[in-house]
Amino acid sequence: MSAISIRSLQAMKQQEKFSMLTAYDATFAQQAADAGVEVLLVGDSLGNMIQGHDSTLPVTVADMAYHTANVARGNRRAQRPALIMTDLPFMSHGTVEQGLESARLVMQAGAHILKLEGDSWLIPLIESLSRQGVPVCAHLGLTPQSVNKFGGYRVQGREQDKADAMVEHAIALANAGADMILLECVPNELANRITAAVSVPVVGIGAGAGTDAQVLVMHDMLGLNPRPAKFVKNFLTDGRNIQQAFAAYVAEVKSGQFPAAEHGFSA
Numbered sequence: 001m002s003a004i005s006i007r008s009l010q011a012m013k014q015q016e017k018f019s020m021l022t023a024y025d026a027t028f029a030q031q032a033a034d035a036g037v038e039v040l041l042v043g044d045s046l047g048n049m050i051q052g053h054d055s056t057l058p059v060t061v062a063d064m065a066y067h068t069a070n071v072a073r074g075n076r077r078a079q080r081p082a083l084i085m086t087d088l089p090f091m092s093h094g095t096v097e098q099g100l101e102s103a104r105l106v107m108q109a110g111a112h113i114l115k116l117e118g119d120s121w122l123i124p125l126i127e128s129l130s131r132q133g134v135p136v137c138a139h140l141g142l143t144p145q146s147v148n149k150f151g152g153y154r155v156q157g158r159e160q161d162k163a164d165a166m167v168e169h170a171i172a173l174a175n176a177g178a179d180m181i182l183l184e185c186v187p188n189e190l191a192n193r194i195t196a197a198v199s200v201p202v203v204g205i206g207a208g209a210g211t212d213a214q215v216l217v218m219h220d221m222l223g224l225n226p227r228p229a230k231f232v233k234n235f236l237t238d239g240r241n242i243q244q245a246f247a248a249y250v251a252e253v254k255s256g257q258f259p260a261a262e263h264g265f266s267a
């Protein structure tokens with residue numbers, strides 16, 4: 001089977017749901033790809049899960065490059081290699097110049113697509129990356145790098161004006177060259193509006209079952225988080241091993257069984 005590409009994911013929009021899971025090392029990357037996970041996210045949530053911080057703010061570009069290189073080695077050994085998406089961390093893309101240098105470091109470490117938190121202010125950088133052949137996923141809604149500005153990890157886009165603005169931002173980002181959109185902790189109805197408004201795949205976490213794809217933090221879906229968020233489901237149940245837990249997640253995303261109503265937010 002050939003490796004997953006941006007093109008294969010684009011073709012799945014409105015045909016078949018796909019799954020994304022965080023991976024920070026070679027062993028779990030290979031396990032997830034072998035279980036059928038289409039996208040491995042080297043998330044800056046490694047600040048929480050690997051480094052023990054209580055936010056993603058301390059994570060550096062060097063940390064992201066290191067974990068991306070590890071994930072890339074494991075992924076290469078998989079039956080069908082997944083697409084590797086890597087987060088640009090806090091304050092590593094405040095200007096176009098800085099964003100390009102950060103992008104170079106993680107792409108050269110083995111990422112296939114970058115994820116950037118931000119709204120329409122990202123457009124000049126996305127246009128530049130797009131011209132240089134670097135795919136981008138724009139992360140909207142609850143963007144954890146802005147936790148201090150938000151005053152906590154809270155659902156975003158509940159007010160009508162904020163919801164309308166998020167739809168406009170998603171359209172503008174896709175027009176600027178974003179190849180994917182990720183929505184975190186937004187009301188289901190808003191996620192559905194955005195999924196219908198853009199032609200690129202939309203990935204959700206805490207955004208309901210209507211998006212084109214789902215993402216979870218691996219440690220959360222293995223039940224390793226003592227205080228899981230509302231959108232988390234533990235798949236390491238019913239006597240499953242880790243590989244089977246990953247496969248159950250993939251299957252439940254494909255069938256639409258996950259996420260259920262209890263994992264989403266209303267307006």
Ligand SMILES: Nc1nc(=O)c2c([nH]1)NC[C@@H]1CN(c3ccc(C(=O)N[C@@H](CCC(=O)O)C(=O)O)cc3)CN21
Pocket residue numbers: 045048049056142144153154155185217219220225228229230231
């Ligand atoms: N392990 C882990 N999982 C994550 O999903 C995650 C991280 N770490 N670190 C970075 C951010 C922080 N995230 C979080 C953390 C908590 C909530 C949370 O507790 N949300 C409330 C909703 C609050 C509201 O209603 O506004 C919830 O009930 O889920 C959400 C996102 C998501 N990301």
Ligand SMILES: CC(C)C(=O)C(=O)O
Pocket residue numbers: 022041042043044045046087182184205215216217
């Ligand atoms: C929660 C996902 C979307 C993420 O950005 C991360 O794991 O860092």
Ligand SMILES: [Mg+2]
Pocket residue numbers: 043044045056087
């Ligand atoms: Mg992240």
